[in-house]
Amino acid sequence: xxxxxxxxxxxxxxxxxxxxxxxxxxxxxxxxxxxxxxxxxxxxxxxxxxxxxxxxxxxxxxxxxxxxxxxxxxxxxxxxxxxxxxxxxxxxxxxxxxxxxxxxxxxxxxxxxxxxxxxxxxxxxxxxxxxxxxxxxxxxxxxxxxxxxxxxxxxxxxxxxxxxxxxxxxxxxxxxxxxxxxxxxxxxxxxxxxxxxxxxxxxxxxxxxxxxxxxxxxxxxxxxxxxxxxxxxxxxxxxxxxxxxxxxxxxxxxxxxxxxxxxxxxxxxxxxxxxxxxxxxxxxxxxxxxxxxxxxxxxxxxxxxxxxxxxxxxxxxxxxxxxxxxxxxxxxxxxxxxxxxxxxxxxxxxxxxxxxxxxxxxxxxxxxxxxxxxxxxxxxxxxxxxxxxxxxxxxxxxxxxxxxxxxxxxxxxxxxxxxxxxxxxxxxxxxxxxxxxxxxxxxxxxxxxxxxxxxxxxxxxxxxxxxxxxxxxx
Amino acid sequence: xxxxxxxxxxxxxxxxxxxxxxxxxxxxxxxxxxxxxxxxxxxxxxxxxxxxxxxxxxxxxxxxxxxxxxxxxxxxxxxxxxxxxxxxxx
Numbered sequence: 001x002x003x004x005x006x007x008x009x010x011x012x013x014x015x016x017x018x019x020x021x022x023x024x025x026x027x028x029x030x031x032x033x034x035x036x037x038x039x040x041x042x043x044x045x046x047x048x049x050x051x052x053x054x055x056x057x058x059x060x061x062x063x064x065x066x067x068x069x070x071x072x073x074x075x076x077x078x079x080x081x082x083x084x085x086x087x088x089x090x091x092x093x094x095x096x097x098x099x100x101x102x103x104x105x106x107x108x109x110x111x112x113x114x115x116x117x118x119x120x121x122x123x124x125x126x127x128x129x130x131x132x133x134x135x136x137x138x139x140x141x142x143x144x145x146x147x148x149x150x151x152x153x154x155x156x157x158x159x160x161x162x163x164x165x166x167x168x169x170x171x172x173x174x175x176x177x178x179x180x181x182x183x184x185x186x187x188x189x190x191x192x193x194x195x196x197x198x199x200x201x202x203x204x205x206x207x208x209x210x211x212x213x214x215x216x217x218x219x220x221x222x223x224x225x226x227x228x229x230x231x232x233x234x235x236x237x238x239x240x241x242x243x244x245x246x247x248x249x250x251x252x253x254x255x256x257x258x259x260x261x262x263x264x265x266x267x268x269x270x271x272x273x274x275x276x277x278x279x280x281x282x283x284x285x286x287x288x289x290x291x292x293x294x295x296x297x298x299x300x301x302x303x304x305x306x307x308x309x310x311x312x313x314x315x316x317x318x319x320x321x322x323x324x325x326x327x328x329x330x331x332x333x334x335x336x337x338x339x340x341x342x343x344x345x346x347x348x349x350x351x352x353x354x355x356x357x358x359x360x361x362x363x364x365x366x367x368x369x370x371x372x373x374x375x376x377x378x379x380x381x382x383x384x385x386x387x388x389x390x391x392x393x394x395x396x397x398x399x400x401x402x403x404x405x406x407x408x409x410x411x412x413x414x415x416x417x418x419x420x421x422x423x424x425x426x427x428x429x430x431x432x433x434x435x436x437x438x439x440x441x442x443x444x445x446x447x448x449x450x451x452x453x454x455x456x457x458x459x460x461x462x463x464x465x466x467x468x469x470x471x472x473x474x
Numbered sequence: 475x476x477x478x479x480x481x482x483x484x485x486x487x488x489x490x491x492x493x494x495x496x497x498x499x500x501x502x503x504x505x506x507x508x509x510x511x512x513x514x515x516x517x518x519x520x521x522x523x524x525x526x527x528x529x530x531x532x533x534x535x536x537x538x539x540x541x542x543x544x545x546x547x548x549x550x551x552x553x554x555x556x557x558x559x560x561x562x563x564x
Binding site: 097098099100101192193194207208233236237239240298300301303304305307308315319322323324325326327328329331332333334335336337338339340341343344347352353355356357359360363370372373374375376377378379380382414415429430431456 | 477478479480481482483484485489493496497499500503504506507510512515516517518519520521522524527529537538541542545546547548554556557558559
């Protein structure tokens with residue numbers, strides 16, 4: 001069977017020409033064949049997926065429409081709550097925890113007829129760029145199993161690239177959807193902050209986290225975002241406005257679209273990556289877009305601002321893992337000793353590193369010098385982007401500086417790992433949308449992603465440009 | 475050492491030494507923003523300007539108490555059970 005897109009699967013299932021159960025079995029077969037070497041999942045939900053697929057087929061047989069994602073096999077990053085089903089964040093501190101509620105995205109996917117096949121591996125609490133920080137072992141890149149899939153949503157990216165699921169969801173705090181999408185050769189979208197509800201997404205850095213899709217096509221990404229996006233009263237940062245349909249947006253061409261080249265972008269991308277970026281500018285120019293030069297002078301300070309703000313928020317958010325209400329407890333005679341022993345045993349090295357960095361940046365005497373200053377840099381970056389978007393409708397950059405790298409090559413040097421996200425981080429700080437589109441290959445025949453950025457709620461324009469890039473590659 | 479205590483992390487001495495060196499390296503890199511003039515810049519605390527978000531004043535059910543307590547390491551009489559907080563010699 002040829003791999004079908006989510007749009008084709010849903011259309012077939014809704015019209016009764018394709019059985020959801022049959023589609024599911026094809027994906028389960030691929031999981032059985034390759035999951036052992038890829039390790040995309042923390043949990044494969046075979047029985048429940050079979051029940052859900054059968055229910056979709058029964059609905060169609062009874063003359064009902066199961067919804068726009070009817071029968072689409074989908075994988076969820078294991079930091080999204082699923083009621084009664086283990087949700088671990090790839091951390092020992094949450095191992096075995098079964099949430100008492102569903103994340104809003106999970107509820108919306110079920111209502112749209114999607115079939116959840118499993119929970120995917122991640123860097124512990126989404127902290128990392130290679131999925132090597134998982135307490136349950138790394139995920140391998142399905143295109144070359146000696147290399148990382150990127151991170152932190154490496155399992156979700158690998159699941160789609162390996163055909164284990166037609167589509168998946170990840171979360172992106174500093175690039176955790178876009179970077180693994182680039183390294184695995186799939187489409188990955190970080191929507192505007194507030195576009196998708198965070199209710200039931202285990203918090204890492206609450207002012208930066210956002211859920212988004214991994215897909216094989218730009219059309220599928222639009223389909224998925226149209227389902228999961230939109231206001232949710234359970235998330236007080238959810239944007240109240242109605243979002244325009246992205247499926248409508250991608251029908252438009254890019255004639256006259258102003259595509260910005262950031263002339264003061266930080267160096268560091270490999271030549272094979274910048275070559276693909278130049279090809280992307282050429283492709284959009286040929287499709288009728290206008291290429292303009294813009295400056296974002298504070299872009300390069302994003303890394304520092306991010307690695308002060310995100311760990312600060314994390315140090316506060318992760319205070320809840322104290323052995324009292326859920327997850328691991330290491331028994332000690334008094335409460336304070338129990339907290340410290342539980343957290344030391346339950347968290348991995350990178351999580352501890354970031355909690356301590358955040359605790360330090362927020363501590364009395366250092367707050368103004370670190371956290372306070374980082375918040376001001378965040379404003380500079382947002383203001384610089386706003387000025388750039390007066391001259392351009394979208395911006396193009398590399399998604400990641402390199403193609404997928406070998407295991408262990410950055411694990412001893414946290415700063416080198418952090419630099420993987422140099423091009424994706426500023427977007428999270430500004431709250432803007434960004435997406436990675438596969439655009440050919442670089443060294444070793446591995447995929448290269450081009451990043452399309454847009455202003456707040458600029459998703460329709462961003463998707464137009466992404467669709468044009470995809471057409472240029474087909 | 476002090477930061478680990480504030481963060482409620484019971485770390486071994488060698489882990490503290492390693493982490494201290496790594497954090498020092500990061501803070502050195504983060505000094506790049508000292509070059510910026512930030513005196514007149516307002517801090518940015520949220521990416522999308524929403525204020526005073528209220529829901530309608532209607533009663534909705536919370537989470538099921540038994541289901542929540544079932545996930546706790548220890549519970550008793552409908553409450554979370556923890557080791558003693560007071561009354562121990564420090």
